Amino acid sequence: MGLLSRKDAKLITDPLADNNPITIQVLGICSALAITAQLKPSIVMAISVLFVMGVGNVVISLLRNLIPSKIRIIVQLIVVATLVIIVDQVLKAFAYSLSKELSVFIGLIITNCIIMGRFEAFALGNGPWKSFLDGIGNAAGYGLILVIVGFFRELLGSGTLFGFQVLGDPVEKTGLYAIGYENNGFMVLPPMALIVVGIIIWVQRSRNKDLIEEN
Amino acid sequence: MGLKENLHKLKMKYEGKKMAPAFNALHTFLYLPNMITKGGTHIKAADDLKRTMNTVILALVPCLIFGMFNAGFQHYAAINGMPEGMSFFSTAFWNMDNFLLGLVTVLPLVIVSYGVGLAIEFLFAVIKGHEVEEGYLVTGMLVPLIVPVDIPLWMLAVAVAFGVVIGKEVFGGTGMNILNPALTIRAFLFFAYPTWMSGDKVWVHEAVERAGTPDAISGETILGSYAQNSDVMYSLQDMFFGFIPGSVGETSKLLIIIGALFLIFTKVGSWRIILSTLIGALVMGLIFNGVVDAGWIQEGSKFFGLMSVPFWQHLIIGSILFGAVYMATDPVSAAQTNKGKWIYGFLIGFISILIRVFNPAYPEGVFLAILLMNVFAPTIDHYVIQGNINKRKKRLKVKTA
Numbered sequence: 174m175g176l177l178s179r180k181d182a183k184l185i186t187d188p189l190a191d192n193n194p195i196t197i198q199v200l201g202i203c204s205a206l207a208i209t210a211q212l213k214p215s216i217v218m219a220i221s222v223l224f225v226m227g228v229g230n231v232v233i234s235l236l237r238n239l240i241p242s243k244i245r246i247i248v249q250l251i252v253v254a255t256l257v258i259i260v261d262q263v264l265k266a267f268a269y270s271l272s273k274e275l276s277v278f279i280g281l282i283i284t285n286c287i288i289m290g291r292f293e294a295f296a297l298g299n300g301p302w303k304s305f306l307d308g309i310g311n312a313a314g315y316g317l318i319l320v321i322v323g324f325f326r327e328l329l330g331s332g333t334l335f336g337f338q339v340l341g342d343p344v345e346k347t348g349l350y351a352i353g354y355e356n357n358g359f360m361v362l363p364p365m366a367l368i369v370v371g372i373i374i375w376v377q378r379s380r381n382k383d384l385i386e387e388n
Numbered sequence: 389m390g391l392k393e394n395l396h397k398l399k400m401k402y403e404g405k406k407m408a409p410a411f412n413a414l415h416t417f418l419y420l421p422n423m424i425t426k427g428g429t430h431i432k433a434a435d436d437l438k439r440t441m442n443t444v445i446l447a448l449v450p451c452l453i454f455g456m457f458n459a460g461f462q463h464y465a466a467i468n469g470m471p472e473g474m475s476f477f478s479t480a481f482w483n484m485d486n487f488l489l490g491l492v493t494v495l496p497l498v499i500v501s502y503g504v505g506l507a508i509e510f511l512f513a514v515i516k517g518h519e520v521e522e523g524y525l526v527t528g529m530l531v532p533l534i535v536p537v538d539i540p541l542w543m544l545a546v547a548v549a550f551g552v553v554i555g556k557e558v559f560g561g562t563g564m565n566i567l568n569p570a571l572t573i574r575a576f577l578f579f580a581y582p583t584w585m586s587g588d589k590v591w592v593h594e595a596v597e598r599a600g601t602p603d604a605i606s607g608e609t610i611l612g613s614y615a616q617n618s619d620v621m622y623s624l625q626d627m628f629f630g631f632i633p634g635s636v637g638e639t640s641k642l643l644i645i646i647g648a649l650f651l652i653f654t655k656v657g658s659w660r661i662i663l664s665t666l667i668g669a670l671v672m673g674l675i676f677n678g679v680v681d682a683g684w685i686q687e688g689s690k691f692f693g694l695m696s697v698p699f700w701q702h703l704i705i706g707s708i709l710f711g712a713v714y715m716a717t718d719p720v721s722a723a724q725t726n727k728g729k730w731i732y733g734f735l736i737g738f739i740s741i742l743i744r745v746f747n748p749a750y751p752e753g754v755f756l757a758i759l760l761m762n763v764f765a766p767t768i769d770h771y772v773i774q775g776n777i778n779k780r781k782k783r784l785k786v787k788t789a
Contacts, residue, residue, distance in 0.1 A: 353540055353542070354542075355540075355543070355581055355583075355584075357546075357580040357581070358579060358580050358581065358582060359576060359579040359580035360580070362579060368554060371558075375558065
């Protein structure tokens with residue numbers, strides 16, 4: 174890693190695995206359940222959050238010495254809200270159907286606990302470069318889980334990936350459907366998202382026993 | 389040299405090895421363990437978990453055999469027309485043709501259910517290094533009884549794998565599960581593959597293939613007919629004896645009652661839960677009858693058909709009786725306290741009929757009601773125990789004051 178020092182690189186790689194915001198800190202679950210029935214919205218959501226977090230963390234970090242601590246939550250909210258509105262407007266302008274599909278959940282990025290959490294826990298106490306890396310890392314960790322969940326839910330629930338029928342046509346009975354395969358309707362329902370996230374958490378913790386909480 | 393010695397030798401050979409739990413399971417399934425507890429005083433009883441489980445299986449066998457005959461009977465009745473004036477011992481029902489067809493359709497369900505379920509149990513036992521747990525013995529028997537005859541085997545296999553892993557193993561295995569595993573499997577099938585689990589085509593063997601041909605039949609269940617306000621073509625006697633379409637083992641109310649008496653007599657099933665579930669169902673049925681009598685629901689309302697069913701008939705249509713006897717009484721997922729059992733059972737019956745009548749998408753609400761109350765069972769127990777503690781505290785205060 175020539176570009177990044179080892180410490181800086183850890184800011185990005187840690188949230189991808191051993192300090193993942195969804196599977197370890199269990200934050201941002203609601204959006205992970207709501208929009209992961211298909212892969213495309215999952216990826217759009219991941220990119221939106223990546224943008225909001227990367228830029229937001231830098232802004233807050235630059236302002237950190239100017240913000241009176243009594244009103245810091247309001248300032249943070251204004252920063253997130255501004256960024257989310259930008260994302261929302263861009264999506265409406267360039268990807269209207271997707272924006273319809275994601276509906277209220279783009280707006281709800283504001284309430285994504287990961288974002289406020291990183292502002293509070295990291296950006297308020299570190300410089301802009303470090304904060305940027307931290308924001309990107311956490312958003313990527315969040316996005317990674319979203320994409321994994323979205324992949325399995327779309328593949329098993331609808332038999333498609335990005336809308337392409339990878340398993341054959343269920344109406345014409347081609348591909349796998351010719352031998353009696355059927356889509357799993359349960360996968361499209363939100364409870365299954367929770368179960369898939371649970372299985373990811375299970376696999377991760379059985380591979381790395383240090384992550385198992387004592388209680 | 390008998391089987392017992394051979395098994396014992398195998399067990400000794402593999403002691404301490406990774407595969408040991410698998411051999412131990414085989415050994416103790418067939419014979420008493422040859423291990424003897426040393427030192428101290430012990431209470432000796434012949435009933436361990438495996439014997440308890442086997443008792444439930446014995447109680448289920450009549451339902452399974454009846455289910456096989458019924459699978460064939462429904463198939464031929466759909467083709468040749470329903471024989472008139474059936475009594476319980478009619479040869480129109482108990483004949484070889486019916487049984488052979490049933491055997492061919494139902495036996496694979498049993499094999500897949502046990503095969504997949506036990507494979508997962510063995511796998512987890514070997515990975516986690518504990519003994520194989522007996523819990524799947526009953527679940528594996530229940531599963532084929534609560535699915536339609538024609539369910540594709542791979543769907544059943546997927547559902548069993550899901551139910552055993554997510555419904556039981558993640559909570560720590562037998563005795564730790566919150567939900568009834570058999571019902572978890574059914575719920576998974578119901579939500580994942582609804583076209584194979586509900587409607588009027590799945591309950592009779594090969595009805596799906598015949599749809600649209602001159603041989604097409606209307607093989608809907610009685611609940612299905614009521615929900616659509618259409619006429620029911622079965623007599624009360626047919627319903628009670630079980631000559632009706634439905635899931636494999638839930639149709640014969642007579643055999644379920646015999647099974648229930650057997651379970652109560654051997655003290656394996658809790659009579660409190662069975663009784664209170666039935667009371668709950670009757671109460672809800674009475675309320676609906678009252679609503680109809682008061683004229684609040686007019687004919688032509690979509691609820692009219694099911695609401696006007698005489699309250700006691702709710703017990704012999706659908707699977708409430710099977711659920712009450714074999715599912716609600718699962719000692720792991722049910723409430724543990726006696727008072728808790730009354731509340732738990734009552735609410736199961738009450739909610740079952742509520743779902744049955746009000747939600748046309750779920751013609752049978754029994755499994756949903758039991759799963760819901762499984763979740764609440766620990767809460768019910770908590771408040772029953774707290775209530776008792778508070779009562780005793782008060783008594784103590786009165787005495788000391």
